Amino acid sequence: MSTKLSWWKWLCVAMLAYVVTAGFLLGVPRQPILNETVRNLYFHVPMWFAMLFILAASVVYSVKYLRHPSPALDDKAVSTAHVGILFGVLGIVTGSLWAKFTWGDWWINDPKLNGSAVGLLIYFAYLVLRDSFEDEQQRGRIAAVYNIFAFAALIPLLIVLPRLTDSLHPGNGGNPGFKVYDVDYRMILVFYPAVVGWILLSVWIAELNVRLRRVSRALDEATAERPATGEEVKRQV
Amino acid sequence: MGVISRLTSYFLLPISNLYNPKSPYLCDQTERRKLEEIKALVQKEIRLEWRQRYALNGMLLYVVSTVIICYLSFNLQRNQLNKATWNALFWIILLFTSVSAIAKSFVQERPGRLLYYYTLASPQGIILAKILYNAGLMLILSGLGFGFYALVMGNPVEDGLLFVGNVLLGAVGFSSTLTMIAGIAAKAQNNGTLMAVLSFPVVLPMLLMLIKISKNALDGLDRSASQDEVVTLLAINAIVLALSYILFPYLWRS
Numbered sequence: 001m002s003t004k005l006s007w008w009k010w011l012c013v014a015m016l017a018y019v020v021t022a023g024f025l026l027g028v029p030r031q032p033i034l035n036e037t038v039r040n041l042y043f044h045v046p047m048w049f050a051m052l053f054i055l056a057a058s059v060v061y062s063v064k065y066l067r068h069p070s071p072a073l074d075d076k077a078v079s080t081a082h083v084g085i086l087f088g089v090l091g092i093v094t095g096s097l098w099a100k101f102t103w104g105d106w107w108i109n110d111p112k113l114n115g116s117a118v119g120l121l122i123y124f125a126y127l128v129l130r131d132s133f134e135d136e137q138q139r140g141r142i143a144a145v146y147n148i149f150a151f152a153a154l155i156p157l158l159i160v161l162p163r164l165t166d167s168l169h170p171g172n173g174g175n176p177g178f179k180v181y182d183v184d185y186r187m188i189l190v191f192y193p194a195v196v197g198w199i200l201l202s203v204w205i206a207e208l209n210v211r212l213r214r215v216s217r218a219l220d221e222a223t224a225e226r227p228a229t230g231e232e233v234k235r236q237v
Numbered sequence: 238m239g240v241i242s243r244l245t246s247y248f249l250l251p252i253s254n255l256y257n258p259k260s261p262y263l264c265d266q267t268e269r270r271k272l273e274e275i276k277a278l279v280q281k282e283i284r285l286e287w288r289q290r291y292a293l294n295g296m297l298l299y300v301v302s303t304v305i306i307c308y309l310s311f312n313l314q315r316n317q318l319n320k321a322t323w324n325a326l327f328w329i330i331l332l333f334t335s336v337s338a339i340a341k342s343f344v345q346e347r348p349g350r351l352l353y354y355y356t357l358a359s360p361q362g363i364i365l366a367k368i369l370y371n372a373g374l375m376l377i378l379s380g381l382g383f384g385f386y387a388l389v390m391g392n393p394v395e396d397g398l399l400f401v402g403n404v405l406l407g408a409v410g411f412s413s414t415l416t417m418i419a420g421i422a423a424k425a426q427n428n429g430t431l432m433a434v435l436s437f438p439v440v441l442p443m444l445l446m447l448i449k450i451s452k453n454a455l456d457g458l459d460r461s462a463s464q465d466e467v468v469t470l471l472a473i474n475a476i477v478l479a480l481s482y483i484l485f486p487y488l489w490r491s
Contacts, residue, residue: 066487121438128434132425142424145484146435149417152476153439156469161442164465 008200015197022190029187040098042190046198047091048116052158054202055084055123059151062144071217074140077147078130079209083202085123092116112169115157122150122157274358278366286374296338296374300382303330308389320393320455327386328448331379331407332440338378339371339415340432343423355489364485368416368478375408395457403454406467407447410474414440417481420488446470 023042058080065073095113096106107113129146133139162169286293307326311318343351354363383404387394394400415436422432446466453463 066484115442118438118441125434125438129421129425129431132431138424141487141490142421145488146421148484149421149439149480152480153442156442156473160469161445164469 009204012197012200012204015193016201019190019194019197023194026190027186037098037101038187040094041187042194044091044094044098045191046195047087047094048158049195050198050202051084051087051091053199054080054087054206055151055154057203057206058084059148062147065140065144069137069140071136071140072214074136074144075210075213075217076206077140077144079213080206081123081126081147082209083206085120085127086205087198087202088116088120088123092120110162110169112158112162115161119154119157122153126150271359271362274362275366275369278358278362279370282366282370292341296334296378297381299337300330300334300378301385303333304382304386304389307386311390318390321452323390323393324448324452324455326390327383328407328444328451330386331382331404332411332437332444334378334382335375335408335411335415336433336436338374339412339419340422340429342367342371342416342419344428360486360489361482363489364416364420364481367420368413368481371412371416372409375412376405379404379408394455396454396460399460399463400451400454403447403450406450406470406474407443410443410447410470410477411440413474413477413481414443417477417485420485424488443470443473446473 019042023039028036028038058077061073061077061080065077092113095116099108099113100106126143126146130139130143133142307330311326383401418436418439419432422428422435425431446469450463450466450470453466
């Protein structure tokens with residue numbers, strides 16, 4: 001097996017290296033309360049973009065699985081969902097940090113924040129649901145059904161509901177959102193590469209996860225097929 | 238006005254003619270058969286429920302005893318109970334009632350009999366019939382719940398019509414979301430916990446909208462204040478119904 005990385009992985013490494021260095025070193029506009037925390041824009045916001053992207057990919061794999069069931073597609077659906085959860089947790093952690101320094105508390109009662117927490121609960125329930133099946137085919141199918149259902153519930157929670165109510169979060173409840181003319185051109189130079197870079201990283205992690213699952217499945221099958229060694233028999237007895 | 242009446246006649250006439258076998262709108266034979274199938278399945282659900290009356294009575298008792306528990310728990314501060322608390326408590330009672338009522342909609346029947354239905358009816362017919370039946374059940378339960386709750390906890394509702402309409406929307410919404418989740422949970426082993434874990438977060442956006450609208454009704458705000466929420470609620474309901482319709486066949490097959 002060659003160890004050469006594909007071009008988009010190099011792109012990901014380059015972009016994230018640029019985002020981390022430039023994000024902390026380049027100048028940012030002076031805002032009254034935000035001050036230097038505005039740099040969190042390069043980390044907090046792309047986390048959610050990456051999460052939505054990778055969860056949407058998971059839904060696509062689930063739909064594909066329902067049409068033509070195969071273990072490979074199930075692996076892809078569950079791996080992408082796992083990575084989506086990871087990025088959701090990172091989004092909440094970075095957001096919580098930001099809230100501490102701008103709003104004064106780790107967590108405030110805000111529809112956007114609550115929506116994201118409940119959204120994560122939905123996906124934790126997805127993991128619990130998967131674990132409660134023994135049969136692989138049944139697990140794949142029912143998890144796929146719930147995954148599609150969950151994504152449909154996530155979209156109103158994250159995107160529709162916060163816009164209907166009052167919210168402190170930028171872009172919701174009448175607050176000025178993230179618009180091109182609000183943001184200094186220096187920030188755009190870092191923000192767009194950050195979005196692309198973090199999305200690529202999420203795809204990369206998901207790909208590694210899929211390969212890990214494939215290997216462990218192959219190992220399982222190999223151990224199941226060959227006769228048990230003396231050691232294993234002794235252990236079982 | 239003319240446009241509206243034309244629109245309503247265009248959309249509503251076919252619906253009012255659904256059960257008319259001579260309807261010109263239903264020349265398609267398969268469509269009519271589907272409707273008859275749903276009708277038969279709903280009748281079957283009702284008959285089944287009526288034969289095992291303990292389940293129905295159990296649910297009615299569940300609502301009543303939950304309300305009594307709330308009443309006694311707030312006994313000392315009944316006069317200080319503000320509208321927001323009254324509202325939240327009411328919806329929590331309804332949520333728990335509907336989860337426990339709908340959770341049994343797939344486990345009540347033995348696997349062998351489900352297999353028998355599989356050979357007889359289409360999965361779409363089954364899920365629609367279950368949703369319709371559960372919506373009816375929820376209407377009865379929430380109606381009774383509201384009546385009894387208002388009796389013991391007082392009735393601060395100012396816009397009664399909006400409140401009742403909201404309860405109806407809630408009953409239909411809960412039944413469409415929870416029926417699908419109950420179908421998923423019934424396939425797994427640890428059914429009771431899974432039902433709660435899967436359904437609470439999914440039903441939450443709907444619950445928040447319902448609580449908001451009923452708070453508006455409690456305060457007697459102008460109807461236009463709740464318009465956005467009602468539209469969102471209807472949209473969520475439509476999405477959930479469409480998804481159940483599309484996804485249930487896959488669930489059913491296993």
